[in-house]
Amino acid sequence: MLYIWMPETNGTWYWSAGENWFVAESLEQLIQDLQEHQGKETTVFFPSRNAQILQQTMMKAHYKQLGQEGIKYLLEEFVTLPIDQMKVVHHFQNDQLNILGVAQSSIETWQHALSLLPIQIVAFLPDFLMLPEPEQAEVVIANIYDHLLVRENLWSGNSVDDLGLFLEFQAPETQYKFANLNIQQLDSLATASSKDQRSEFSYQFQQLQRPRQHPFNVFPKAKNADVQWSGYWKAAAIVFIAVIFVQLTYDGLRWAKLKKVADQTAAQAIDQYKYWFGENSRVTEQNIKSQFESQLRMSQLGDTQALSLLSRVGPILMQKQILAQQVNYDASELTMSLKAKSSDDLQALTQQLNQQGFQAELGNVQADTVGAIGVVKVK
Incomplete structure (x- = not known):
């Protein structure tokens, strides 16, 4: 499995075969770098700020009552686009509902931009999933190539511009696990937490297990339709063959x-x-x-x-x-x-x-x- 980290604007691309990240200064260079991996299945990480995430406690009976369409509209008041212009996916377990929405236009733009790559894309996932899963009441923070990512739990994270502002909204007892922070970011973390609340770790990208099946995968899937061969369909097939x-x-x-x-x-x-x-x-x-x-x-x-x-x-x-x-x-x-x-x-x-x-x-x-x-x- 290959992994590609997409820039937020027309910036630097990163790609990995499962361990270290390699740098591609442009999309053209990325095309050349991936020639030796032609046809390989690939997961693309998109900027988490392009996604809207909602977490909500919900009884299983209420979840079933809402159904797929009803769950989509829970996100409606948190986005500016009409909900039918959003790709909405979710995960439900232990009375916890996690919803992620991304603009359909953004997904189409990514597909267009990546169409010349010689690989097979199987997943679009938010880039906070590049960080390790935090423990209970813990937040993981990492500066990766001057991109600051945070992960608050298994299903929530984001790209952050102002770490100090982000920390103001965290609970006082939160534990922090951090990597590669610059001096300004370290000062912000030290101001918002005690020494006992923070610990440093060495960041190393870990491959995801079955990214194609990940609940937050917004890559468009091919639709399969099972045809029931009733008498009507047989007659229709005969007419169709005659027309051909x-x-x-x-x-x-x-x-x-x-x-x-x-x-x-x-x-x-x-x-x-x-x-x-x-x-x-x-x-x-x-x-x-x-x-x-x-x-x-x-x-x-x-x-x-x-x-x-x-x-x-x-x-x-x-x-x-x-x-x-x-x-x-x-x-x-x-x-x-x-x-x-x-x-x-x-x-x-x-x-x-x-x-x-x-x-x-x-x-x-x-x-x-x-x-x-x-x-x-x-x-």
Whole structure:
């Protein structure tokens, strides 16, 4: 099992094979570092401050009465987002209910950011779980690479900016177990506790047991559906197979025409690649996607807005058989120098982009011996 510790912003990444943490200064470096672990199952620790945790004593009968949906709404008054925009998980044992909620948008952002990693993610867990479990009436505090984490019990913890403020809300009799604190943090701890209440330990990351099954795992799970083969479903299957047969027959008639269009599109994509990145004898119709991705990673093309616009506008250019000679992205605006067969083609492209929800504007158009060159700006 691999472990990745995600930064709170665009900072340093950390990863571990189960013992020591290794540093990756950027996502690109992390991709390179993990190549030798390709396909390995991985647990990702996200910043605990992105989660809202609620602990509540509850009788088992009341817990069963609430059900899964009712438990979610216990968290509603503690979050700013509508509860249906939250991923809510929980654990119940010995009349103690522990609830954790994370914004669905945050989870989707993490999935997008990690999609290029050559590993298999099986769990998203809050990073306070990197600390050892505290004893009864004990709080564990550790400064790990200038990130201060606290763990108050088995199911509760957080990322902390101001240790002094955090300690003000702890019970007077609390015991503290700490590691790697700086001078200011040690002073705050000494002010809030007596010498007998605190003890130092040597922090060493310990692998989690079965992180995939952890109750606080918010990584989206694949849904399994058991199909009951009643008479209705058998009839539906027959109809479905008949529809597929008709569709295959229809597709066979269209195949020759579509293949010609596909070949033209692939040839244009290869020409566009060579225009942007130079002659490359290795680029083919089969590997052009991976070649584009490699070029994007090497150039650290990190602006997701620019990528989003390019991915949506690119297919339209290929459909119109229009070649992009120069592309520039600045201030949320994509500026392209395009070469088409005629100025009418550029005008039609601009109209189609506007119809599909873009804000497109056609600038100067100049005719040459084989067509027209114009500047199109897209937002």
